[in-house]
Structure formats: C-alpha cells, structure tokens
Amino acid sequence: MEPEAPPLQPHTERKGPVGPVPPGMERYYSQTLSWGPCADFATSDEERAAYRDPAIECARLEVPMNHADPGGPTIRLGLLRKPATDPGQRVGSLLVNPGGPGASGMSTVAALAGSAGSTELGQRFDLVGFDPRGIGASEPRVRCLTDQERDADRLDPDSDTSPAGDAQTEQEAQDYAAKCAERTGAEMLANVGTRDVVKDMDVMRSALGDEKLSYLGYSYGTRIGSEYAEEFPRNVRGMVLDGAIDPGQNAIESLVAQGAGFQKAFGDFASWCAQQQNCAVGSDPAQAVKAFQDLTRPLVDRPVPTGGGRELSYSDATTAAIQALYAPDLWEQLNTGLLELDQGRGGMLMALADTYFGRGADGTYSSTMDAFDAVHCVDDERNLDPGVVREADRRYREAAPFLDDGRGPSAARDVCAFWPVPVTGEQTQPVVDGLPPVLVISTTGDPATPYRAGVELAGALHGRLLTFEGTQHTVFLQGTSCVDEAGTRYLVDGELPAEGTRCTG
Incomplete structure (x- = not known):
C-alpha cells in the first residue's frame, strides 16, 4: 500500500x-x-x-x-x-x-x-x-424555495388539467417566480445564464x-x-x-426528444427486468408501460407512506424512475422500489427521487433545482401560448407514455412564463x-x-x-x-x- x-x-x-x-x-x-x-x-x-x-x-x-x-x-x-x-x-x-x-x-x-x-x-x-x-x-446562491416548501411542492402532482386546475398550476408558478426574485435578487437572476458562465x-x-x-x-x-x-x-x-x-x-423539440429517450431507456429496463426472478412490470416487456402506469397512477389521488411522516406522490414516483433510467446500475433499485409500491410502501422510490432533487438525509436540499429553473428560464425561449403548451404536453405524453398520468395534456404555462427577468440566451447554430x-x-x-x-x-x-x-x-x-x-x-x-x-x- x-x-x-x-x-x-x-x-x-x-x-x-x-x-x-x-x-x-x-x-x-x-x-x-x-x-x-x-x-x-x-x-x-x-x-x-x-x-x-x-x-x-x-x-x-x-x-x-x-x-x-x-x-x-x-x-x-x-x-x-x-x-x-x-x-x-x-x-x-x-x-x-x-x-x-x-x-x-x-x-x-x-x-x-x-x-x-x-x-x-x-x-x-x-x-x-x-x-x-x-x-x-x-x-x-440561487434560492427559491425553503426545504419545507420544496417538500410540499413535490407532493402536488399538478394532474388537474381542467381550466381551473391549469389556473391553479399557473398561480403556483407565479408564486414560485416571485419567491426566486425575492430570495435571490433580480439582478442575480438576470445574470445567471450560460452567456455569463x-x-x-x-x-x-x-x-x-x-x-x-x-x-x-x-x-x-x-x-x-x-x-x-x-x-x-x-x-x-x-x-x-x-x-x-x-x-x-428549440426547447419543445428538445423536451419531446428527451421524452422519447427516456421511453427507450424504460423499454431497455423492462427487457432487463423481464429476465429477473421477480419483475415489478412483468415478464412481457410489451406490457411494461401498462404495468408501470397501473402501479403509479393511483398515487395521483392516494400517496403512500414512506416513513418519517413523508408520503410518496405520483410525481416523486415518476421522478424516481427517471433518476434510475440514467444508469443501468440503478435498475435493480427501481425494480425493488416498484415491488415495494405494489405492497403499499414507497421508501425506495422516495430515496431515488430524493437523489434527483438533491435532498439530504437531514431534510435539507441543495440549490440544484432552484438553479436549474433559474438558468433554464434565462437560457431558453418561453412558451407563452397555452395552445402551444398543451400541444407540447400532448407530444411529450405520446413520446413517453410510461410517464403519462392519464389525465390529459395541460395548457398551464411553466414558471419561465412568469420569470421576472428577460431571456439572455440564444439557440442558434x-x-x-x-x-x-x-x-x-x-x-x-x-x-x-x-x-x-x-x-x-x-x-x-x-x-x-x-x-x-x-x-x-x-x-x-x-x-x-x-x-x-x-x-x-x-x-x-x-x-x-x-x-x-x-x-x-
């Protein structure tokens, strides 16, 4: 040595x-x-x-x-x-x-x-x-939400795509943007993009x-x-x-392409899982999307306990899947988490989602998600037309059906539509x-x-x-x-x- x-x-x-x-x-x-x-x-x-x-x-x-x-x-x-x-x-x-x-x-x-x-x-x-x-x-540092506010935000799946539901989702986005400006400062937000990096x-x-x-x-x-x-x-x-x-x-085409990429990775996971002794999405990869939906969609209305007073939401379950699909080394954890979910427990999936969101064991969050939004909102074009937003969501659900909650596409504009500073990035060759x-x-x-x-x-x-x-x-x-x-x-x-x-x- x-x-x-x-x-x-x-x-x-x-x-x-x-x-x-x-x-x-x-x-x-x-x-x-x-x-x-x-x-x-x-x-x-x-x-x-x-x-x-x-x-x-x-x-x-x-x-x-x-x-x-x-x-x-x-x-x-x-x-x-x-x-x-x-x-x-x-x-x-x-x-x-x-x-x-x-x-x-x-x-x-x-x-x-x-x-x-x-x-x-x-x-x-x-x-x-x-x-x-x-x-x-x-x-x-960019800071938008407190640790408690981030926990609460993760419990809300924003699955109501009725006009009233979309209006509520947009109000939450406006509130989030206002908190970012208040807690970070508008001048910092205006100069946090890739142009400046x-x-x-x-x-x-x-x-x-x-x-x-x-x-x-x-x-x-x-x-x-x-x-x-x-x-x-x-x-x-x-x-x-x-x-x-x-x-x-552009941002929409990139999002749809990413959805297709995660769908392909889910298919590879399903093929691997089908060869395991106990696969949560079944032995037929062609039926894996439906099996995953059957496991996760009930969480929209009924989150499951994970211990420590927390509950696994639908959005956390799908985030856990996304986290696991980044690398085959995490597929075993995803399968275990889905098997747990089938038994009414959400601990493993919550741990995967916590990793994605940068939440530590002590309940504190890194600044990753706040910074992600801040950079994205000044780097990329903003979609302000609700009709364009709805069509983009429809296309994303079509590209990644395993992530479709079954509630229909939403026209709710995201937080960037309400961002307090202008776009500074350009998407050109x-x-x-x-x-x-x-x-x-x-x-x-x-x-x-x-x-x-x-x-x-x-x-x-x-x-x-x-x-x-x-x-x-x-x-x-x-x-x-x-x-x-x-x-x-x-x-x-x-x-x-x-x-x-x-x-x-």
Missing part, C-alpha cells in the same frame, strides 16, 4: 493575465487565488466527507455579477483542484462541469480525484471543478495560468462548452463534450471560426440527451463524433476503457479517434 500523500498546504497564486483580456476585465484576469482546505466549501454531508481529501484544494474566484459592468457588484465562484501528480509532465488545467444546469463541478472533481487522479489524465492535468454562478459553493470560464482560464482552455463538459455542460467555443474559439486547446445538447434545437477540433461523445441509448443531439453538435462544431453503444447518460471516465482511452489521448496529445469509432461497454 502506497503511503498517503501529505496534505496540500495553503498558498496563494497569481498566474494571470494569460491570453487575451477583454477591456475593463484586467483585475479579474490577473487576480490572485488563495488555495487552501475545502471543508468550508461543502454544502452537504456528502460534500463534507468528500472534501476532507488532503489531495484536493479549494479557492474562490471573483467575477463581475454583470460582465457588461465590470466595475459594478461582484460575485465569487467556488473552485476545487486536484493538482497533477506528475508536475514535470503537466499539460495544464482541465476544467470540468457535470451539467444540470445546477450540478456542482466541485463535487464532481472531488469524486473523480480518487479514480481519475491515478490515471494519465490525473498525472498530466490539474483537475479543476467549478460551481457555476448561483450554484453550490458559489456566492450568492462562459465569460466566467475565460476568467478562470487566465487566473489558472492557461493560455488555452482544456474542458470536459457533461450533459448541459456541453452547452457551456459549445457557447464558450463560439464566444472564445481561439482560446480553446481542446474540449470533450459528453451527452450533448443540440445547439440548434454556433459560429466557431478558429476553433480546434473538439471531441463529442454520444451514447446510442442516452435517455436524457439523445444520440442524435451528439451527431448534430459534432457537426455544428466541426468536431469528431465518438459513439458509445449503451443505455446510460454520459460515459467518459466511468470505466469504459475504449471511451476513456480515446478521450485521454485526445486531451493529452490532441489525437482524435478515427472517424466512425464506436465503443461498447
């Missing part, structure tokens, strides 16, 4: 400015970073345990709240770094974002530190996770001392990557974008003149970011597509040697895999 490395010592670094600096941003691009222990950056019990690792260090980066006003109010972003273990062969920093929007890059790199730290990637790169503005350890990343690049950015983005993190590539194409060294979002697809080749990884059975989106993103960025044949959401650095080797060779040496390369698990 190798001796444990001594803890990293607190220290300060000033490595910037490096590369081009936008006018008025000199002090940000040249700022000093104070690195030290990560304990004070943790926002959950899970992070508190992970951030005790003596091989990682944390710092805060200062950026303008509004990049158009660099002399105005500032905010601070959390950074977590696992330094390269072979400093003599160090390539630079590898910035990592796990997506969401709303997920923590800091906790992602803390989790990767053990497994990837000993690989060539960990030897040659400082692995740097960041919590985007408004998220996790970054200050201030990519500018923050360029400040990071310089402050970390990298003339060119090396980046690994998963899921929504691919949108951050593609927008950075458009904003700063000549500042990019290399990018791995895994689980792509199609930059040219990126223009990336001067961008070096990027690597896009797309999984054939990805439920959340369908395979075709990866094909489209690779084309839009003039990059190389690597196909993984499997049913899961993202794959790089998750133990598939074919994918891991291809991504590592690209990031370390700039060598792209051969055109048409396909990997299997």
Whole structure:
C-alpha cells in the first residue's frame, strides 16, 4: 500500500493575465487565488466527507455579477483542484462541469480525484471543478424555495388539467417566480445564464495560468462548452463534450426528444427486468408501460407512506424512475422500489427521487433545482401560448407514455412564463471560426440527451463524433476503457479517434 500523500498546504497564486483580456476585465484576469482546505466549501454531508481529501484544494474566484459592468457588484465562484501528480509532465488545467444546469463541478472533481487522479489524465492535468454562478459553493446562491416548501411542492402532482386546475398550476408558478426574485435578487437572476458562465470560464482560464482552455463538459455542460467555443474559439486547446445538447434545437423539440429517450431507456429496463426472478412490470416487456402506469397512477389521488411522516406522490414516483433510467446500475433499485409500491410502501422510490432533487438525509436540499429553473428560464425561449403548451404536453405524453398520468395534456404555462427577468440566451447554430477540433461523445441509448443531439453538435462544431453503444447518460471516465482511452489521448496529445469509432461497454 502506497503511503498517503501529505496534505496540500495553503498558498496563494497569481498566474494571470494569460491570453487575451477583454477591456475593463484586467483585475479579474490577473487576480490572485488563495488555495487552501475545502471543508468550508461543502454544502452537504456528502460534500463534507468528500472534501476532507488532503489531495484536493479549494479557492474562490471573483467575477463581475454583470460582465457588461465590470466595475459594478461582484460575485465569487467556488473552485476545487486536484493538482497533477506528475508536475514535470503537466499539460495544464482541465476544467470540468457535470451539467444540470445546477450540478456542482466541485463535487464532481472531488469524486473523480480518487479514480481519475491515478490515471494519465490525473498525472498530466490539474483537475479543476467549478460551481457555476448561483450554484453550490458559489456566492450568492440561487434560492427559491425553503426545504419545507420544496417538500410540499413535490407532493402536488399538478394532474388537474381542467381550466381551473391549469389556473391553479399557473398561480403556483407565479408564486414560485416571485419567491426566486425575492430570495435571490433580480439582478442575480438576470445574470445567471450560460452567456455569463462562459465569460466566467475565460476568467478562470487566465487566473489558472492557461493560455488555452482544456474542458470536459457533461450533459448541459456541453452547452457551456459549445457557447464558450463560439464566444472564445481561439482560446480553446481542446474540449470533450459528453451527452450533448443540440445547439440548434428549440426547447419543445428538445423536451419531446428527451421524452422519447427516456421511453427507450424504460423499454431497455423492462427487457432487463423481464429476465429477473421477480419483475415489478412483468415478464412481457410489451406490457411494461401498462404495468408501470397501473402501479403509479393511483398515487395521483392516494400517496403512500414512506416513513418519517413523508408520503410518496405520483410525481416523486415518476421522478424516481427517471433518476434510475440514467444508469443501468440503478435498475435493480427501481425494480425493488416498484415491488415495494405494489405492497403499499414507497421508501425506495422516495430515496431515488430524493437523489434527483438533491435532498439530504437531514431534510435539507441543495440549490440544484432552484438553479436549474433559474438558468433554464434565462437560457431558453418561453412558451407563452397555452395552445402551444398543451400541444407540447400532448407530444411529450405520446413520446413517453410510461410517464403519462392519464389525465390529459395541460395548457398551464411553466414558471419561465412568469420569470421576472428577460431571456439572455440564444439557440442558434454556433459560429466557431478558429476553433480546434473538439471531441463529442454520444451514447446510442442516452435517455436524457439523445444520440442524435451528439451527431448534430459534432457537426455544428466541426468536431469528431465518438459513439458509445449503451443505455446510460454520459460515459467518459466511468470505466469504459475504449471511451476513456480515446478521450485521454485526445486531451493529452490532441489525437482524435478515427472517424466512425464506436465503443461498447
């Protein structure tokens, strides 16, 4: 057994400015970073345990709240770094974002530190996770609901699609938007989108001392990557974008495609389940949708107890299924949860739903869901026509019948229709003149970011597509040697895999 490395010592670094600096941003691009222990950056019990690792260090980066006003109010972003273990062969920093929007890059790199730290990637790169503005350890955080309000919100399935029911759903959305504005501040909400995150990343690049950015983005993190590539194409060294979002697809088409992706993943789960000794959705995969509906639809009117005074709602049960369909490793838990539900118990499904929502064992929530809404509402077009909303819901139910509660499509507009600040994002094909080749990884059975989106993103960025044949959401650095080797060779040496390369698990 190798001796444990001594803890990293607190220290300060000033490595910037490096590369081009936008006018008025000199002090940000040249700022000093104070690195030290990560304990004070943790926002959950899970992070508190992970951030005790003596091989990682944390710092805060200062950026303008509004990049158009660099002399105005500032905010601070959390950074977590696992330094390269072979400093003599160090390539630079590898910035990592796990997506969401709303997920923590800091906790992602803390989790990767053990497994990837000993690989060539960990030897040659400082692995740097960041919590985007408004998220996790970054200050201030987006906050919309209290923990008690989030629990109550999860109990409401919003299944009444009558005019009166839709009106009530919209009133709840208006109340939610008002709470976000009150508790977060309108100026912060107006500057929390991807447009602003990519500018923050360029400040990071310089402050970390990298003339060119090396980046690994998963899921929504691919949108951050593609927008950075458009904003700063000549500042990019290399990018791995895994689980792509199609930059040219509108919000409705993306939602419907995602519904179809989850339906396909449910079919794969049903086929796996049918081979088990005791399958909650039966031995005939063709009947699995009906079996799932028969188990979950009664929850609309009658939630079931889970212990501790909580009840499993219909929306929590379907959220649990969505959480489990992200990875085959969770299919056993989903089957167990559905078998429990058949017996009138909801503990396992509630645990899966809690994971999705970021609810800890102590009843506190991460800021993930609040941040998800805040970013989505300024990034994407808003659907204000009730007729368009109803048709979109109809199409989604058709694409994902296992998630259809049987109550008919709703015309209730979502929270973004009532958001207190304007949209700042654009959904157009990126223009990336001067961008070096990027690597896009797309999984054939990805439920959340369908395979075709990866094909489209690779084309839009003039990059190389690597196909993984499997049913899961993202794959790089998750133990598939074919994918891991291809991504590592690209990031370390700039060598792209051969055109048409396909990997299997």
